Amino acid sequence: MSGGEGTSAAIRALVESHQHFMCVGHKDADADSLGSVLAFTEVLRGLGRQADPWVPEPLPTLLDHLPGYAEVNRTEAPEDAVVFAFDAGSPARFGNLRARIERAPAVVVIDHHLSNEGFGTLHLVRPDAAATGEIVYRLFQEWGLEITVPTATNLYAALFTDTGGFRHGNTTAVTLEIGAALARLGADPAWVALKSYKSLSASTLRLHAATAAASRYECDDRLIWSEVRQSTLRATGAILEQSEGIIDQLQSLDTMRCALLFKEVEPGLTKVSLRTRAPVAAHELAGQFGGGGHARAAGIEMSLPIDEVEALVLDAARDAATVAGT
Ligand SMILES: [Mn+2]
Numbered sequence: 001m002s003g004g005e006g007t008s009a010a011i012r013a014l015v016e017s018h019q020h021f022m023c024v025g026h027k028d029a030d031a032d033s034l035g036s037v038l039a040f041t042e043v044l045r046g047l048g049r050q051a052d053p054w055v056p057e058p059l060p061t062l063l064d065h066l067p068g069y070a071e072v073n074r075t076e077a078p079e080d081a082v083v084f085a086f087d088a089g090s091p092a093r094f095g096n097l098r099a100r101i102e103r104a105p106a107v108v109v110i111d112h113h114l115s116n117e118g119f120g121t122l123h124l125v126r127p128d129a130a131a132t133g134e135i136v137y138r139l140f141q142e143w144g145l146e147i148t149v150p151t152a153t154n155l156y157a158a159l160f161t162d163t164g165g166f167r168h169g170n171t172t173a174v175t176l177e178i179g180a181a182l183a184r185l186g187a188d189p190a191w192v193a194l195k196s197y198k199s200l201s202a203s204t205l206r207l208h209a210a211t212a213a214a215s216r217y218e219c220d221d222r223l224i225w226s227e228v229r230q231s232t233l234r235a236t237g238a239i240l241e242q243s244e245g246i247i248d249q250l251q252s253l254d255t256m257r258c259a260l261l262f263k264e265v266e267p268g269l270t271k272v273s274l275r276t277r278a279p280v281a282a283h284e285l286a287g288q289f290g291g292g293g294h295a296r297a298a299g300i301e302m303s304l305p306i307d308e309v310e311a312l313v314l315d316a317a318r319d320a321a322t323v324a325g326t
Helices: 005-017 031-046 091-102 132-142 149-162 173-184 189-197 202-213 230-236 246-250 282-287 306-325
Strands: 020-024 050-054 082-086 107-111 122-125 216-218 223-228 258-266 269-276 297-302
Touching: 005 122, 005 132, 020 031, 020 091, 031 050, 031 082, 031 132, 031 149, 082 091, 107 132, 132 149, 132 173, 149 173, 149 189, 202 223, 202 230, 202 246, 216 306, 223 230, 223 246, 223 306, 246 258, 246 269, 258 306, 269 282, 269 306, 282 297, 282 306, 297 306
Parallel strands: 020 050, 020 082, 082 107, 107 122, 223 258
Antiparallel strands: 216 223, 258 269, 269 297
């Protein structure tokens, strides 16, 4: 963990002393990452600065309801722009923007991942925060800034989705209080819930159904896993991005200690989503394969065919789920 009041003041000083900023989310940006990017972009502009919101390719089109989305990846930031990076534990999470970020004059990292490597010029990393959006909200509070309705909406979406709709173990009294404060500032909880969890297309539901039907149960139902292959996508008319949310279905199993979803990005490139219950540590399991994340939720990306990744990761997951059950 790093970053206290001193960091908050140092970040504010950086904002005061520079004119150009680039706010960057992580690859496969979620609402926490992009919501934080858009909230920070608006606040910086409100302070009279030039700020441009960016995420690595491909654009997260499922998040096009977030206020300010239309401006993402539109304007190239000047080379002297200070970078604010949100919700990413390592530089590898910035995909095609990594080189751009690494040559910036300063990089401020705001994040809540346990696995954060402490990269960047300044880092405000609080693993106890439910969402990066929660850290951003507190920063704005400390700085005494007015929060507009679009910014409140972006931060509420960040908090709401990173807690799985205020359901995961990271939901605390503080999270709910900040959620309430953001609702008072104009965020609409029902609208954010509608856009986050009740706006699936027919092809998404077909993909979710096919993946649920294909799920496997092992280790006395302590381990549940499924897969999205390119053939699954062709059969359901979906794209990989629509697999968002499938892992939540898998982790709803009552006996679950470890839930895994393998995703074939392309032949030879595989991603894995992990969810666990105590005492299985998701970030430790992911860490064995170069991945990272939180204690209950983590991810892996490997340049190997899906069959090989399944063999490797399932082997470790079976061990973890079995030990966890004793
Ligand atoms: Mn997050």
